[in-house]
Structures are given as structure tokens and as C-alpha cells.
Amino acid sequence: MAAPMLGLALTGCQPxxxxxxxxxxxxxxxxxAIPPLATSTTxxxxxxxxxxxxxxxxxxxxxxxxxxxxxxxxxxxxxTIIAREGQAxxxxxxxxxxxxxxxxxxxxxxxxxxxxxxxxxxxxxxVLVSMSPGDTAVLRSTPPDLGVADVLASSTxxxxxxxxxxxxxADSLRVADSLRAVGEAPEALVPLDLPSESAVxxxxxxxxxxxxxxxxEMDVSRIDEVVKIGATxxxxxxxxxxxxxxxxVHDVQFALLSAGGSPPPSELGGWKDTVYLRPNTGYRxxxxxxxxxxADTPYMxxxxxLAHEDHGMMGQSVVVEPGQQAGTIDTGEAHDEH
Ligand SMILES: [Cu+2]
Numbered sequence: 001m002a003a004p005m006l007g008l009a010l011t012g013c014q015p016x017x018x019x020x021x022x023x024x025x026x027x028x029x030x031x032x033a034i035p036p037l038a039t040s041t042t043x044x045x046x047x048x049x050x051x052x053x054x055x056x057x058x059x060x061x062x063x064x065x066x067x068x069x070x071x072x073x074x075x076x077x078x079x080t081i082i083a084r085e086g087q088a089x090x091x092x093x094x095x096x097x098x099x100x101x102x103x104x105x106x107x108x109x110x111x112x113x114x115x116x117x118x119x120x121x122x123x124x125x126x127v128l129v130s131m132s133p134g135d136t137a138v139l140r141s142t143p144p145d146l147g148v149a150d151v152l153a154s155s156t157x158x159x160x161x162x163x164x165x166x167x168x169x170a171d172s173l174r175v176a177d178s179l180r181a182v183g184e185a186p187e188a189l190v191p192l193d194l195p196s197e198s199a200v201x202x203x204x205x206x207x208x209x210x211x212x213x214x215x216x217e218m219d220v221s222r223i224d225e226v227v228k229i230g231a232t233x234x235x236x237x238x239x240x241x242x243x244x245x246x247x248x249v250h251d252v253q254f255a256l257l258s259a260g261g262s263p264p265p266s267e268l269g270g271w272k273d274t275v276y277l278r279p280n281t282g283y284r285x286x287x288x289x290x291x292x293x294x295a296d297t298p299y300m301x302x303x304x305x306l307a308h309e310d311h312g313m314m315g316q317s318v319v320v321e322p323g324q325q326a327g328t329i330d331t332g333e334a335h336d337e338h
Contacts, residue, residue: 019159023140030164047088050081053105055096070097097199100220100332101285104301109250115130117267120246120276120302125267132168135176139165146280148246156244192270193256195288199232208247208277208303208313209240217312218302223326225301225317229293235285239277245308248274249285249293251319255261257284274304293319295327 040048057075058066072078072093083089095101101149117125129137141162148156204225206213216224227233234257241246253271256264260281268275277283295318319327 003268010193016255017154019143019154019161020157021161021165023161024163025241026163027162028168032165035077035080036074038073038081040081041097043090044205045088049089049181050089050091051094053094053096054101054103070101072103080126080304083100084151102250106239111199114267115141118276120274120304121306122248123272123274123276129167131167131173135167138163139167146276147281148244149242159203172286175269195232195286196272197234197286199288200234200286201231202227203234203305206235206237206247206301206315207240208238208245211303211308211311211313213302213313213315216233218314220316220331222316223298223318223329224315226326227289227317227319228249229291229319230322232286232288235287236282237285238282239279242279244279245277245303245305245313246274247277247283247285247301249287249299249301250303251317252287252289254285254287259283259288279331293321293324296329298329299314302335 007246038050038052040050043049052072054070054072056068056070059069059071059076060066069076072289081089081091093103117127126245131137132266141160143159143161146156148158153159174194178230183265200270207215209215214224216222235249235254237247253273254275255271256268256275258264259268259275260278274285276287298316298318300314300316305313318327320326
């Protein structure tokens, strides 16, 4: 009976549960799961051809045994595709699942010296760590600055800490060829050619409230936004709640013009596809829809907090040719092999 009483004592001065912490308690016995490299062939036109097949499987995440998962060419997630800049690549997708699926591509970007980066669900950063032979370094999730009120701390996990990953440097190290070319602390990995506000042709507004965007939940057969190919758009995205949301955009990457009315901080200054939305705060996102018009095949934009997107906090956009209207979405009711 001692444990429940201890629990009560810990939570007596704040609502909800006590902060969770795994700091110093993780033995890091499981190696980091790195997606394998995808194999490819070369077609008659000299293009690299990759075949991806979405199928069900089983994965073990180190909990209570294995669980059912979906993946491409394996039970979970998909392989890494490596291609040279400028190289033509053709990817064929086969969907062997019993329902429609979507695949999206993660592309990588400019270094900022920082002791830490705040990332919301689905948001990514490439981290360059300088290590000496034999060093270890722990990647730790520390209590984030979510901008939520103290009374909401426990319901947002705002006070939790987790040991995520331990890096162990080998006894002898050499600088990778790709880094040697740019020096040990590169000034820039790729040039940032961000869209200019003077090029904006359209402004739209998205208000995130409860699990809705613009007062609507996801409908797979509905197209919410129609974008003309070549358009540079500003999306004004506002979190209208006292709780956290974020926004993730498929198809194109965006740059932040402002966050809460101010220029974005340097760590949010590059190309992004996901950004945290502080409570009751508006963000201006600029994006260029340069290619891939298809009136019938939508892209999604959504809150990337799993519980929210699962409740339908998502909308769909299509990119159309000049003069074209939004098409009709094949929701997979008449099942085929696409
Ligand atoms: Cu959300």
C-alpha cells in the first residue's frame, strides 16, 4: 500500500501526475535501429529505379514483445534511398496493405551551434556532434518550453525528461570524407534559397482548435485547399488553444516568416516541414508549389501530435494546372493495385 500513498504525496501540490524521468536509468543496450539502404537497378534511360512495397509486419520496440506494424520493404518505416544531386530517380510504390496508404519523403539542411534544439512530434533536425576517441555523449530530452500554463504541465508532459540515445565514439576516429571537404564545423551544408515575400500570390488562413482545422475534421474524400502550380503562398497558421499543437505540411517545405509576430529564431530559420505552434500564437509560413500538379491526388497538412491527427486534425490540398479545378479523390473503395 505504500506506493499509492507515495504517489499522492508527490502530486499533492499540482494537478495530474508527477513528472516522468528516465535520466540516468537507461542502459542503452539496444543498438540504434538504422533503416537499411534500399537496393536499386538502372533502367534503359539511365535512371536509378527503386521498388518500394508497403506491407504489414511485426516489430519489437523493446516493450512487451512484438506488435503489428506496417512498413515499406520491411516491417516498419522504410529504407534509406541514396541518390546523387541531379540524378534521375524513379520510385515505384506497391501497396500490399488492405487500405489506401501514403508515403512521404524526408529530405535533409544549415548548422546552428546550440546546446539543444526543441523538436515537436514529427519535427526533425540533423545533429552534428564533435567527439574524441572513447567519448560518450547522451542525447537527452529535457523539459521543453511549450509556452503552456503551469496548471497544464502534467497533461502536456511539459516537465518530463528522457535519456534517448547514447553515442559511443570508437577508440580511433577519422573524419568522414563528406565532412573533410567542408571542414570540421561547416558554415553551411547547402545554400538556403528561401522564397521571398514579394513573390507571394496567395494567402490562406488555418485555425487549429480542439482537433479541427478551420472548424473541420479530416474527410479523406474532401479537398480543402486548391493550389495553383507555381504559386508562392503564405499560410497563416494559428493555434487557437491554450494547449500545444504543431503543423506538418506534405508536398513542399516551408520557411517561417514570423512566429508570434516576430522573426523566427535562428534554429527555425531554414527549410522546414513541421513547426511547433505555441498556445494562442500565430505563424506565417511561406512556401512555393513548384511542381507535381495532380487535381485528384491530395497532399495532407496536419497537426503531428499523434492523438490529434488520429482524431482528424488534418486537411488535404491539391496542386492544379492553370485553369484546372479540384478533382475527385479515389478513396480506395474500389480497390486496385495503385
Ligand atoms: Cu494538435
